[in-house]
Amino acid sequence: MSALAVNRIGLAREAYKGGPSTLCAGCGHNSITNHIIKALYDLGVEPHRLAKLSGIGCSSKTPAYFVEQAHGFNGLHGRMPALATGAGLANRELVVLGVSGDGDSASIGLGQFMHLMRRNVDCTYIIEDNGTYGLTKGQFSATADVDSVHKKGAVNHYQPIDPCAVALSVGSTFVARSFSGDGKQLVPLLKAAVAHRGTAVLDIISPCVTFNDHDGSTRSYSWVKDNDEGIHDLSFIPYFEEIRVEYEAGEVKEVDLYDGSTLVLRKLSEDHDPTDRLAAMRLLEESRTRGQLLTGLLYVDEHAEDFATRERLAEQPLRDLGEADLRPAREQFASLMRELM
Amino acid sequence: MLPQRGDLPSPTAPPWKPVDPIVNDLTILAATVNGSGSQSANLVLTRAIFSMGIPVAPKNVFPSNIEGLPTWYDLRVSARGYQARRAQHDLLIARNPQTWTHDLAAVVAGGAVVHDDVFLASGVREDVEYFPVPFGRLGKTRIASDSLRKQLTNMIYVGVVAGLLGIPFDNLVTGIERTLATKPKAWPVNIDAVRVGYGYWEENFSDRPISHVLRPVVGGTDGLILVDGNQAAALGCVMGGCTVAAWYPITPSSSLCESLTGYADRFRTDPETGERRIAIVQAEDELAAAGMAIGAGWAGARAMTATSGPGISLMAEFAGLAYYAEVPVVVFDIQRLGPSTGLPTRTSQGDLGFAYRLGHGDTRHLVLLPGTAEECYEFAQRAFDLADRFQTPVLVLSDLDLGMNLWMSRPFDYPEAPFDRGKVLTVDDLERLEGDWARYRDVDGDGIPYRTWPGTPHPNAGYFTRGSGHDDRARYTESPEAYQANMDRLARKHRGARTAVPGPVTVSGGSALGLIAFGSTHHAVVEARDELAARGLPVDYLRLRALPIAPEVADFVAAHERVYVVEQNRDGQLLEILSEELPAELVARLRSIRHYDGQPIAAAAVAAPLLALEAVCV
Structure with a gap:
């Protein structure tokens, strides 16, 4: 890439970078940050329209590491969905991107995570999933697999909560899983997620190199690399970019996205139709039984109305409305007072 | 002796005979x-x-x-x-x-x-x-x-x-x-x-x-209207420009957001397209309700939530965030009797102390204390102005009696003033500053910094809001100096609000005795003062209408020998706050009258204890 390379809105990739990461060297989350930068650059998202929100934990620090110019809000543990919901209602023109971790989404904020999806709030919801609590030095999280072994030797006996299974069960309209080290799969998924109108959930397996990257862990690099089963090789074509995808007829699934762009999926090992929710649930269950991580776009519904649309909210940002838009006219007010007499 | 609450007529009293009805x-x-x-x-x-x-x-x-x-x-x-x-x-x-x-x-x-x-x-x-x-x-x-x-x-x-x-x-x-x-x-x-x-x-x-x-x-x-306080507050939200409301059902606050929904259908919905100029969300719990309102406030909307005691407990976490990260939000607390579930359908002023300091660490909020239905209407509007002006949560403390019962009121005034959106930098401002601004810098010496709304199309508009330690440019820091400077600025900002919040209403006739009350207690005080005056014991009155306490409160206490603080809670929570914030020589003049059985306070519950205490003093 030449130094002068710019995206469709004339910005260099530099414009999508943020402050230096303070996470551990080699952390999967840093890879995800880089993939987010690439996806937003490729999409040509205007930095000022981006609202980055997060909860608490290692993952939630990462919004500081991309798109410096954007507004960010590092809120409370597990409560990012509520903040994101409110921000999106205040201004429908914002591109809302939430970053959470498995502690945020599968434990303390499981309720908010589910209700966000249930409402289909227009946002991208990333879970940087490492199965552990890094900032508090390595306790198991609720996504840790049964029988996974703690660095100090403790064994997890409890069933994991699979964010993708939860997402499918509450009718999420975009459910995908990927791996932090697989940019080829993840960048197109991120772009599709941002383009999706509604809640797009991306569970990204992201090994914790400090607390959860050893032989006993199912979220170590080596384990994931051996057990990762991609369901689609996927490329995303934004409407503003001319990209030719290499594919052969009969092997391609096109998904029309709300904003007019098209998601093109190439099936790999499974003949999965991403508009078939039951099939997605079955595949998840089967792969779980086989001890494999299913990655790719599990499910998408581009026809569901997002929350603000269903609420018939004005297109104009609510925060810009003034007295004349918001106060009833004097005659209306006087008439109300008469009714109360 | 004035009649005591709960006094029963003597069973041996002769049958009453009508003379003049x-x-x-x-x-x-x-x-x-x-x-x-x-x-x-x-x-x-x-x-x-x-x-x-x-x-x-x-x-x-x-x-x-x-x-x-x-x-x-x-x-x-x-x-x-x-x-x-x-x-x-x-x-x-x-x-x-x-x-x-x-x-x-x-x-x-x-x-x-x-x-x-x-x-x-x-x-x-x-x-x-x-x-x-x-x-x-x-x-x-x-x-x-x-x-x-x-x-x-x-x-x-x-x-x-x-x-x-x-x-x-x-x-x-x-x-x-x-x-x-x-x-x-x-x-x-x-x-x-x-x-x-x-x-x-x-x-x-x-x-x-x-x-x-x-x-x-x-x-x-x-010319008088009959209206309940929750309905009045909901109308205040409409006139005050609220555009995002998130709530979770709880007695006695539910009717506030239900009224708001009715007004939204009538005044905020395009009759032809059905397009709405307000979002009202029934959230999954009070945590989410507060979070949605704060997310919306951060993004520039006038946002509110309404709840009661148990919900206020859950909102403590978010209230602390909004205080520390300086996000405007309005929270209505229609108080009921606690602790815990308490008596959900009985009235109380028991959240005052908790609401004032809601959150861990050193936290102080602006608290408005409407005493009438008309003030529920007016303070709802002022709450949005104050939240925007001070970039902080504003809690409006009503109660079940005020909120759910019908009250006679003069009709409400149509607001003449425009919204006060506070210190918000626009693209033009940022151009003029050549992009050089700092989110938490005290430019004007009042502790109130400038902010930008997400979506402002300027490369320097963005900043990173966080509930963790931050410097004046909103960058994460663990610097002891930066932390302390920020906390001191927040205290300065809060002190500055004393003269911006609704001031006390004072009725003075030169009596040596004073009385301080707030909220719905007002109505019992009005009647009790008449009874006391009729018995030759006139009492001056200061009705507190907000926290932090206005400077006039100290003047009022200083002008009276003894001042009775009347409130509807067990522990004398206003007395505690006054004791903390007034000079010691004035605190010594304060006496406490408390009523906390869940029934709205009656005049007798003010006058009788005051007479009894005065009998000791005189």
Whole structure:
């Protein structure tokens, strides 16, 4: 890439970078940050329209590491969905991107995570999933697999909560899983997620190199690399970019996205139709039984109305409305007072 | 000695004999069963009396239940316009066998008792007048509709009471039309049912005058409205420019957001496209409700949530974030009786101390204390201005009594002032500053920094909001100096709000005695001061309308030898706050009067303890 390379809105990739990461060297989350930068650059998202929100934990620090110019809000543990919901209602023109971790989404904020999806709030919801609590030095999280072994030797006996299974069960309209080290799969998924109108959930397996990257862990690099089963090789074509995808007829699934762009999926090992929710649930269950991580776009519904649309909210940002838009006219007010007499 | 709450008439008192009836001054108690449809009957009675030009002040005393438990409607009728609860009842409407003996005990000697004829009246009390009515038989024989019989049978007592008190039939019709304004089809059956009761009175009781009578007062209530505080606050939210409201159902605050939804349908919805200029979200819990409002406030909307004590507990986490990250949000707390679930349908001022400091660490909020329905309307609007101006949560503390009961009020004023959106930098501002600004820098010396809204199209508009330690450029820092400087600026900002929040209302007549109260306690104080003055003990009055406390409070205390702080909680929470914030020599002048049984405070609960304490002092 030449130094002068710019995206469709004339910005260099530099414009999508943020402050230096303070996470551990080699952390999967840093890879995800880089993939987010690439996806937003490729999409040509205007930095000022981006609202980055997060909860608490290692993952939630990462919004500081991309798109410096954007507004960010590092809120409370597990409560990012509520903040994101409110921000999106205040201004429908914002591109809302939430970053959470498995502690945020599968434990303390499981309720908010589910209700966000249930409402289909227009946002991208990333879970940087490492199965552990890094900032508090390595306790198991609720996504840790049964029988996974703690660095100090403790064994997890409890069933994991699979964010993708939860997402499918509450009718999420975009459910995908990927791996932090697989940019080829993840960048197109991120772009599709941002383009999706509604809640797009991306569970990204992201090994914790400090607390959860050893032989006993199912979220170590080596384990994931051996057990990762991609369901689609996927490329995303934004409407503003001319990209030719290499594919052969009969092997391609096109998904029309709300904003007019098209998601093109190439099936790999499974003949999965991403508009078939039951099939997605079955595949998840089967792969779980086989001890494999299913990655790719599990499910998408581009026809569901997002929350603000269903609420018939004005297109104009609510925060810009003034007295004349918001106060009833004097005659209306006087008439109300008469009714109360 | 003033009457004490709960005083029972002496069983040996001679039967009261009517001489001159008392005009336009009584309290009616309707004792019914929850879910039986008595609410409409009570409202009809209230609006009928109001339409005669006589001031009314109704209070619902209802159970935490949907159907079957006892419920009471306490209707104060007062020519002088007193709106506080009165503990004695002059006329009882007894329709609940479960509470019959208890209700009967609450009637003053010489009072009138309209009751189901099946209730045993003999040998219970000799000093009241009984008016037995065969409600069951009248309902069966005189009300045609099977489905409406239970409800309409309650209208029969409206007719009987109207006869006893002399309410003209025209006013009853007005009462029905106003109460059922949206259901004109229901007017005839209700009018018929009232007529049944009125006819029964004519045939059986018209020769028996009672101790009280109502006489129309020309123009007595002209121009006044009847409104509950939650409805008033909801209208204040509309006029104050609220565009995002998130809430979770809880008594007694639910009706605030339900009213808001009604106003949104009427005033914020495009009649042609159905497009709405407000988002109202029923959240999954109070955590999410607060979070949504704060997310919206951060993004530039005027946002609110409404709840009660248990919800306030859950919102503590988010309130601390909004204080520290400096995000505007308005939180209505319609207080009920705690701790814990407490008594969900009883009133209290028990959240004052908690709300003021809601959050861990050193946290201080702006707290508005409306005392009337009109102030619920006005303070709701001011709350949004203050939240934007000070970039901080503003808590509006109402209570069940103020929020859910109907109050007489002058009509509300249409707001003339534009919204105050506070210190928000636009693209032009950022151009002028050449992009050089810092989110948490105290440029003006008032502790209030400048902010930008997400979506502002300027490369330097963005900043990173966080609940963790930050420097003036909103960057994460663990620097001890930066932390302390920031906390000191927040304290400065909070102190500055003392003169920006609604100031106290003072009534001074040069007495050596002062009284401080806030919120719905006001109405009992108004009446108590009249009683005390009539007994030769005038008391000056300061009504506090916000926290942090205004400078005038210290002046008021300094001008009086003894100052009684009256509040509806056990621990004297306002007294604690005053003790902390006033100089020690002034604190020594404070005395405490507390009422906390869940019933709205009555004048007697202010005057009697004050007299007792003064007897010791004098």
